[in-house]
Amino acid sequence: MLKTKSFPSVFETNTTELVDVADGLLEGLKVQVDDEQYVVGDLALREGTAPHKGINNAPSDLDYRLLLRAGLLVAQAGGADTPLTLTTGFPYSSYRVHRRSAGNLIEGEQEIEFDGRPFGEGEHSIVGVDIADVEVLPEIEGHVTATREGEIEEDDPFFAVSLGYGTFESVLSLPSGPVQRTATSGHGLRYATSMMAERLREKHYLDMPTEHQIDMAMRRGTVVAGRQRYDLSELRQKVLRIYYNDVVSPALKKAFDDSDFGQTRKMYLAGGGALYTELVDAFDDEFGEVLSLEVVPDPAAHVSRGFALHAAGVNGKSPDHAVGLDLGNANTSVTLFDRERA
Incomplete structure (x- = not known):
């Protein structure tokens, strides 16, 4: 059985003494990189x-290195056995560029410095995490692996669509493997949240909200401005429909032709965007008559789960060594295999 821990992919420099402000490590991440301390998640x-x-960061970027260390810390605290076999990924459009540098960055002995005082531990703590094997995949392959080898256990051909914050991706998956011709990447939900922010600023003073705050307001469907709460459901429906019509639908029309639809009757939606019923309805309007449309269980963690299943398949050891790490633009998800209990 798989278990996933997730935290928001946000951070900020912080030198404040934070003591006993969190219930545990996941809620109290304060990690050090390059002699600077950052609160995370x-x-x-x-x-x-x-x-x-950050959005679609390279392995050399601070954002990537910081979230990587935080994710490894969560994996170590979650009980993963070392040496780890870790699988992570990048959007299809950039994974070839970054896979080697990411592998070189991650593989080997990682020394992670953090401040444990936010959750009741020591001020300056260091843990070592030994990573023996690293696999870097296109994120859409994590979706496919989770759909075929995870809870769904799909054997037939299907369209895989992942609706992330930074990118959306899709591919036709056959039992023999993905059809590379159909693999596509496009703008993610950030397109819709940016549009929402622009329209909100036309009517309300929002006191300099960050991108993450706008993202959270869109998820909740409400925003507070001038100490008044406003309903965003109508605006959310509008910007998500525009996003689908302007970005998603044209990309899928270009990626999938009639011969592809002749090979499958199924489409699986994953990623945080699959949690928006307005977006799922847009897919259903376009494909409902020709395909069976399904949102995967726990769609925001689906890619991370696929990464963990992939890691377990290549490490040659107990699954307890396998870790799936999805450094997403909205959330970072760490998936391990739960130990069997007597």
């Missing part, structure tokens, strides 16, 4: 003033 949202996120 939920702690950044609670204690930071303007926590921010």
Whole structure:
């Protein structure tokens, strides 16, 4: 059985002494990189003033290195056995560029420095995480692997569509493997949230909200401005429909032809965007008569779960060594194999 821990992919520099402000490590991440301390995830949202996120970062970027260390810390605390076999990924459009540098960055002994005081531990803590094997895949392959080898156990051909914050991706998956011709990447949900932010600023003073705050307001369907709460459901429906019509639908029309639809009757949606019923309805309007449309269980963690299943398939050891790490633009998800209990 798989278990996934996730935290928001946001961070902020912080040198404040934070003591006993979180229930555990996941809620109290304060990680050191290049002699600077950063609050990460939920702690950044609670204690930071303007926590921010990066979009589709390269392995050399601070954002990537910081979230990587935080993710490894969560994996180590979650009980993963070392040496780890870790699988992670990048959008299809960039994974060839980054896979070698990411592998070189991750593989080997990682020494992670963090401040444990936010959740009741020591001020300066160091843990070592030994990573023996690293696999870097296109993120859409994580979706396919989770759909075929995970809870769904799909054996037939299907269209895989992943609706992430930074990118959306899709591919036709056959039992023999993906059809490379159909693989596509496009703008993610950030397109819709940026549009929402512009329209909100036309009517309300939003007190300099960060990109993550706009993203969260869109998820909740409400925003507070001038100490008044406003319903965003109508605006959310509008920007998501525009996003689908302007970005998603044209890309899928270009990627999939009639011969592809002749090979399958199924489409599986994953990623955080699959949690929006407005977006799922747009897919159903276009494909409902020709395909069976299904949102995968726990869509935001689906790619990470596929990465963990892939890692377990290549490490040659117990699945307890396998880790799937999805450094997403909205959330970072760490998936391990839960130990069997007697």
